[in-house]
Amino acid sequence: MLSSNDRLDPAFFSRSVHEVAPDLIGALLTVNGVGGRIVEVEAYHHTEPAAHSFRGMTPRNAVMFGPPGYLYVYRSYGIHWCMNFVCEPEGTAAAVLIRALEPTAGIDTMRQRRGTDDLRSLCSGPGKVCAALAITREHNGLALDAPPFMIRARKAMPRLAVGVRIGITKAADLPWRYGDADSKFVSKPFKPKA
């Protein structure tokens, strides 16, 4: 699952999105050395209607149907980019959306790209993450275990939070949003445990 240098490889991503998603919380993600600690993600699976892959393969979502450990990038609301890690065995068409990072590397670069100095709003949302990391259509379909990407397993176990996904209307009740319960860098607070 982990290579000797703690880099996450395709075997890590070949598991269920519901194992991969929580395991990504606390992992380090950088693109060309710029990035931070993953604090919020969401899982998407072809069996539920909120997933882009729900209605089969199209030119846009083709990468989701490919092997795990690759990046799926799409344009959101005609304005933003969102990045996903393809998971599960090839052909499953499941992925994890990266929703928020705690900035740790290349902070000045991210401040410039985002046009703000506020650390908390630098990467607190999927569109913001891609803006800060300069992710665009060009990165769609690239392997995650090779430059410019670097994904390292977490060093310490965070307290996990789970909730419903944000900004969707279909399958809106599925609790497939995962986060670090103690991070203040998430896009929206997780509802406290009942």
Added chain:
DNA sequence: TGCCCGATTAACT
């Protein structure tokens, strides 16, 4: 070809 709507964000009131 046309039409509707979205895995969002920032700037409003």
Added chain:
DNA sequence: GTTAATCGGGCAA
């Protein structure tokens, strides 16, 4: 809390 910005994908005709 509300809403405009902005455009490509997916589906109906």
